[in-house]
Amino acid sequence: MIEATAVRIVGKGDVDVLEMATVPVPAPGPHEVLVRVAAVGLNRADVLQRRGYYAAPPGVPADVPGLEYAGYVEQLGEGVLDLTAGEAVMGIVAGGAMCTHVVVHERECIRVPTGMPVEEAAAVPEVFFTAYDALFDQARLGVGELLLVHAVGSGVGTAALQFGLVCGAEVAGTSRTQNKLARCRALGLAEGFLVQENSFAAAFATRMGGRGADVVLDLVGAAYLADNVAALALRGRIVVLGLVGGAKAELSLGALLAKRAQLVGSVLRSRPLEEKAALAQSFAKNALPLFARGKLKPIMDCVLPMSEVRLAHKRMEQNETFGKIVLRW
Numbered sequence: 001m002i003e004a005t006a007v008r009i010v011g012k013g014d015v016d017v018l019e020m021a022t023v024p025v026p027a028p029g030p031h032e033v034l035v036r037v038a039a040v041g042l043n044r045a046d047v048l049q050r051r052g053y054y055a056a057p058p059g060v061p062a063d064v065p066g067l068e069y070a071g072y073v074e075q076l077g078e079g080v081l082d083l084t085a086g087e088a089v090m091g092i093v094a095g096g097a098m099c100t101h102v103v104v105h106e107r108e109c110i111r112v113p114t115g116m117p118v119e120e121a122a123a124v125p126e127v128f129f130t131a132y133d134a135l136f137d138q139a140r141l142g143v144g145e146l147l148l149v150h151a152v153g154s155g156v157g158t159a160a161l162q163f164g165l166v167c168g169a170e171v172a173g174t175s176r177t178q179n180k181l182a183r184c185r186a187l188g189l190a191e192g193f194l195v196q197e198n199s200f201a202a203a204f205a206t207r208m209g210g211r212g213a214d215v216v217l218d219l220v221g222a223a224y225l226a227d228n229v230a231a232l233a234l235r236g237r238i239v240v241l242g243l244v245g246g247a248k249a250e251l252s253l254g255a256l257l258a259k260r261a262q263l264v265g266s267v268l269r270s271r272p273l274e275e276k277a278a279l280a281q282s283f284a285k286n287a288l289p290l291f292a293r294g295k296l297k298p299i300m301d302c303v304l305p306m307s308e309v310r311l312a313h314k315r316m317e318q319n320e321t322f323g324k325i326v327l328r329w
Helices: 044-051 125-138 155-166 178-187 201-207 222-231 253-258 273-286 288-292 306-317
Strands: 002-009 018-025 032-042 068-076 088-092 101-105 109-111 146-149 170-175 191-194 213-218 232-240 262-265 300-305 324-328
Touching (some): 032 306, 044 306, 068 101, 068 125, 155 170, 155 178, 155 213, 170 178, 178 191, 213 222, 300 306
Parallel strands (some): 300 324
Antiparallel strands (some): 032 068, 032 324, 068 088
């Protein structure tokens, strides 16, 4: 076992349940690597886990949060062929990333693009993997289609906006903050909708000239379901990724049938190793080169030292962030 420093959740509740502690980390097994973590992206799931609403899956540290990391390969397990010690890598994990060391399967981590600072790399895996999988594997977003992204100023939202533009789609988005919409317009957002009282469908129909959304990427959940269906085009697809707006809602199946629509739920955290590895390798092949070419870029809200993890949680809960909060060791 290796002694490492980690953020631990020692209860359920406010940010005072977050503490720094020494924890054991196992040596890497066959086809695994030990990564010395340099920086970690903070995600809404970490906040929910701290509050006691989103438990870690079986086999994952229950008291150490963190779903993504960037760092350096420190030790190779038996049979590792494609990575070498000292290489900068990044990836997603089901938990435990807020630690100075993590052990991951070699196929789950990918190399950090040359020239990308490690703090920026820490802002890539969770949001860009999630958006890539949702838009292309789940929703099959295509050239010329209209994409509607909710919470477009969030980490996943800004990643989805960029992916939509790269693939030749037109992108509209919603937010509860006018400032976030203005900043997204600077990134290429075609139309921005300020959501009040969970309603946007009427304004969307008016400003889009009656054109419906081919794909809706929903990071909010139940509160937006009825308007999501109303805003859809014929054969439209809704992909639900978040439930901050509730988990239960009434759905008009008649409206769903009339539009021949699809409603899909998706999550990365609980997927098995092979699915995560396949996603990582597909992302590395198809999306990673776009960072080097300047077509994709992680949008950073701020970078804080890991000692300020409580402040980072508070900042996220204020819902005023634009892009990713990153914590560095």
